[in-house]
Amino acid sequence: MTGHRPNLKDGLPVRRGLVETPFDRHLRPFSLAEDWMPWAGFVSARRFETVEAEYFAIRNQATLFDISPMHKYAITGRDALAVVNRLVTRNAAKLGDNRVGYTVWCDEDGSVIDDGTLFRFSETEFQLCCQEPQYSWLHDIAWGFDVTIEDQSDTIAGLALQGPTSFAVLKEAGFDGVENLKPFGIMDVASGLKISRTGFTGDLGYELWVEASKADELWDRLWPAGQNYGLRPIGGEALDMARIEAGFIAARVDFQPIHDAQRPSRGRTPFELGLDWLVDFEKGHFNGRRALLEAQRRGPRTLLVGLEIEGHKPARDAFVYHGKKKEAGHVTSALWSPTCKRNLALAELRAPYGVSVKDDLWVEIYHPKEGKWEKVMAQAKIAERPFFKNKRRSATPPGLF
Amino acid sequence: MTQYDAIVIGAGHNGLAAAATLAGAGKKVVVLEKNGDPGGMAANSTVAPGYECPAMAHLLSNLDGAEIASLGLERHGFAYAATDLPTISLSSDGKHIVSDAKGVRYADGGALAGEAEFLTLRARLIRFADQLAALKRKPPPSLSGIDWREAASLGKLALGLRRMGKEDMREFLRVLLSNSYDTILDEIDDGPLAGAFALDSVLGGHVGPRSPGTVLTLMYRLANGGAKHQPRGGMGAVMRAFEKSAKSAGAEIRYGAAVERMVLSGDRVTGVVLADGTEISGARVLSSLDPKTTMVLAGVGNFDAEMIRRARHIRTKGCTAKVNLALSAAPVFTGLSDDLHRGRILHAPSLAVMEKAFNLAKYGELPTSPILEVTIPSLADPGLVDGDGHVLSAVVQYVPYSLKQGWADDSRNALGDVVVDCLDQFAPGLKAAVTARQVLSPADIEAQTGAPGGHWHHGEMIADQMLMLRPAPGIERYALPVEGLYLCGASTHPGGDVTGIPGCNAAKAALQVKLGRAAA
Numbered sequence: 001m002t003g004h005r006p007n008l009k010d011g012l013p014v015r016r017g018l019v020e021t022p023f024d025r026h027l028r029p030f031s032l033a034e035d036w037m038p039w040a041g042f043v044s045a046r047r048f049e050t051v052e053a054e055y056f057a058i059r060n061q062a063t064l065f066d067i068s069p070m071h072k073y074a075i076t077g078r079d080a081l082a083v084v085n086r087l088v089t090r091n092a093a094k095l096g097d098n099r100v101g102y103t104v105w106c107d108e109d110g111s112v113i114d115d116g117t118l119f120r121f122s123e124t125e126f127q128l129c130c131q132e133p134q135y136s137w138l139h140d141i142a143w144g145f146d147v148t149i150e151d152q153s154d155t156i157a158g159l160a161l162q163g164p165t166s167f168a169v170l171k172e173a174g175f176d177g178v179e180n181l182k183p184f185g186i187m188d189v190a191s192g193l194k195i196s197r198t199g200f201t202g203d204l205g206y207e208l209w210v211e212a213s214k215a216d217e218l219w220d221r222l223w224p225a226g227q228n229y230g231l232r233p234i235g236g237e238a239l240d241m242a243r244i245e246a247g248f249i250a251a252r253v254d255f256q257p258i259h260d261a262q263r264p265s266r267g268r269t270p271f272e273l274g275l276d277w278l279v280d281f282e283k284g285h286f287n288g289r290r291a292l293l294e295a296q297r298r299g300p301r302t303l304l305v306g307l308e309i310e311g312h313k314p315a316r317d318a319f320v321y322h323g324k325k326k327e328a329g330h331v332t333s334a335l336w337s338p339t340c341k342r343n344l345a346l347a348e349l350r351a352p353y354g355v356s357v358k359d360d361l362w363v364e365i366y367h368p369k370e371g372k373w374e375k376v377m378a379q380a381k382i383a384e385r386p387f388f389k390n391k392r393r394s395a396t397p398p399g400l401f
Numbered sequence: 402m403t404q405y406d407a408i409v410i411g412a413g414h415n416g417l418a419a420a421a422t423l424a425g426a427g428k429k430v431v432v433l434e435k436n437g438d439p440g441g442m443a444a445n446s447t448v449a450p451g452y453e454c455p456a457m458a459h460l461l462s463n464l465d466g467a468e469i470a471s472l473g474l475e476r477h478g479f480a481y482a483a484t485d486l487p488t489i490s491l492s493s494d495g496k497h498i499v500s501d502a503k504g505v506r507y508a509d510g511g512a513l514a515g516e517a518e519f520l521t522l523r524a525r526l527i528r529f530a531d532q533l534a535a536l537k538r539k540p541p542p543s544l545s546g547i548d549w550r551e552a553a554s555l556g557k558l559a560l561g562l563r564r565m566g567k568e569d570m571r572e573f574l575r576v577l578l579s580n581s582y583d584t585i586l587d588e589i590d591d592g593p594l595a596g597a598f599a600l601d602s603v604l605g606g607h608v609g610p611r612s613p614g615t616v617l618t619l620m621y622r623l624a625n626g627g628a629k630h631q632p633r634g635g636m637g638a639v640m641r642a643f644e645k646s647a648k649s650a651g652a653e654i655r656y657g658a659a660v661e662r663m664v665l666s667g668d669r670v671t672g673v674v675l676a677d678g679t680e681i682s683g684a685r686v687l688s689s690l691d692p693k694t695t696m697v698l699a700g701v702g703n704f705d706a707e708m709i710r711r712a713r714h715i716r717t718k719g720c721t722a723k724v725n726l727a728l729s730a731a732p733v734f735t736g737l738s739d740d741l742h743r744g745r746i747l748h749a750p751s752l753a754v755m756e757k758a759f760n761l762a763k764y765g766e767l768p769t770s771p772i773l774e775v776t777i778p779s780l781a782d783p784g785l786v787d788g789d790g791h792v793l794s795a796v797v798q799y800v801p802y803s804l805k806q807g808w809a810d811d812s813r814n815a816l817g818d819v820v821v822d823c824l825d826q827f828a829p830g831l832k833a834a835v836t837a838r839q840v841l842s843p844a845d846i847e848a849q850t851g852a853p854g855g856h857w858h859h860g861e862m863i864a865d866q867m868l869m870l871r872p873a874p875g876i877e878r879y880a881l882p883v884e885g886l887y888l889c890g891a892s893t894h895p896g897g898d899v900t901g902i903p904g905c906n907a908a909k910a911a912l913q914v915k916l917g918r919a920a921a
Contacts, residue, residue, distance in 0.1 A: 082702060086702050086706075107705075107707065108705035108706075108707040108708065108875075137706075140706040140707070140709070140710050141706045143701065143706070143709055143710070143713065144697065144701035144702075144709070145701070145702075284702070285668065285702055285703045285704075287705050287706050288705060289705075290668070290705075290882055
């Protein structure tokens, strides 16, 4: 593709435009829709064919989503644990070796900078995967400590293999030992290849982390193995449906990463995102700790909640009202869930709504009907997350299906 | 083990002022100083046996009567050897210019063209400085919410500015963040008079006359009319007075006690550990070190990364060296009366020369024509020298901390030669009279005092590092986020110069806070 892109200035030594991931040449032939989106400077598929088919593949077959554009940072060295614990709100000392933990990290005001997954290989070796670039922030955090921060975003490629038959695909591909991998476990399966039992779908699934130079080799092993298990590539849109069902929040969608926000008032504490369980005040100082103690005392200003809404019109971008009149917040993510058969949303409510006032919530949904906009005021109930749960997610060894 | 109410790190004048204030309020205080004497940057140095000279700082301009009284410094031996020193600006054509509170003139008594314009400018800036004087003594306004007392004092400032009249107020706001080069040359021609006036706006800093914000620095220095005084017994004697003040209030002072780290319990400081392993426990720790060093001693991990970043980014690059000379005879500057030799003798030929000198320093080079503030303290204070000789104290502006070739003896000697040669031009025979010479580079000053970069004011005194931005936003009220931990040095408001105010203010801030049960 690069070859087709004209350089405005001949001989320009710098590449212009979006960059292909190491899996691009394998994925591109599947794109019938030619529906691409930018993701952290890479070309990423929004969908390959239809969103519906890709979504149902996540819940019924096995799917491949190229997560190479994720930002990946290696934090290694004598003080790695101290630095990681200084960074994140949870206690990385309690995370076992070869385990993964979901976490958030905050600025000095207790506002969430980003969320992501923290891979602990040992006390001196960690990897952080996240949406937002963190290289300079990690250096701020690490100043005065004996660690090395390496940006591996370009050198490690990733594939999310998700869906009920994902384990069967790995088995077929001959990855031994994966059957013993528990949720949030990591294992080395070959030189330059790690598999973690993690994902963004709330379903049985794995993430495969491979040195970029070995991406082709991995693809050639995985793709043929998936042929009898319905393996297909998916784009970001189908995945987004699955992640809402799983109740996961997305940066820039459900919360504004504070380093990217122009307005300081857009910052949210972990408590306001419903992530109280991620904050460990007992582990000693960590970034934002004092502000978070104060925030805990003060109580949340807003609260991100799950909503179940009557009807089947997705409440995308809708306002939430109390008693149909008083504005109480807005929807940040929404879909009609084909698997749960429920109309679901994540919404940010302003306290006291969602905190002490939880009833009489309404969502005003505008939806187009062939050139005409219609409006419904639908009743909403605060609902437990995750919306989608399935035992196969955590069964070890996983089912073959 | 003794339990102290407060541990003060550093026996510089601010540390001692803090200790005196705390001890005066009935607290049990210990001061820990790594060197063998008090002083930090305000100490004496023996250039040669029998020749005592102020090691670094040599004049007082901002030591407030209120601090002298509250600390009882006079009772403890503090006295001036000479007050309201005239300023002499050397000119290579021999037409040196003298300025003092009365006015400006040539050293031979002749009238000076542009005198009226200069005096108008100086009077205006002094008027402006008076408005700011109130801000200087008190803790700076807080950035995070202010109480009614602060609001009232800020209101008073605003009212005072209004009272100056429309024209003055407009002018005040116009020049407030401007540079001294433009502000001065708008009124008078460039030359030794302009240079002498501008020197106060840059002395001790890594700034040139053209650097933004230098007018505010100048106004800061003019807060008491810009008068300069020479303490009796050199700066070291001032320190002894501070030391006695602290001791007589009941503070204990330990010399040769370098703090290795602080001890914390949870989010509260509970003591310090010395380099020799001794543990000293105290409910409060006041550090006269700079914020970064203080945070490192308390453990970087106990502060948010943003706070550490701010502390790391405080501009502390020193740009001022010191040359102290022991002389076999009193130098004789051509064209200066005996009396004027006791003044503050400057070599600042013009703003253009100063800006060029700053350029050299910026790029790590030694000055070719040094910008100097010279005193011969032994003239007014013969007690500094045993016998007939004299000492000369020269503050050399625009000497880089990061010298390209590095600071070794040959660089020090080269700097000493440049300074002595320059002075010898104006005082023939001075070079031959030098019996001993001491050259302190910014790097040496850093090593001796712990001030990062060897900066005279523990951090650039420019608008973005003054008032509520000093030393950094969020810690402008002396308290650090760790409970019981305070900054009390020149890095805090109102900053450098020998004032004692940072120390006193920090101590008062520490006394105001009720400590948690376990620490009381």
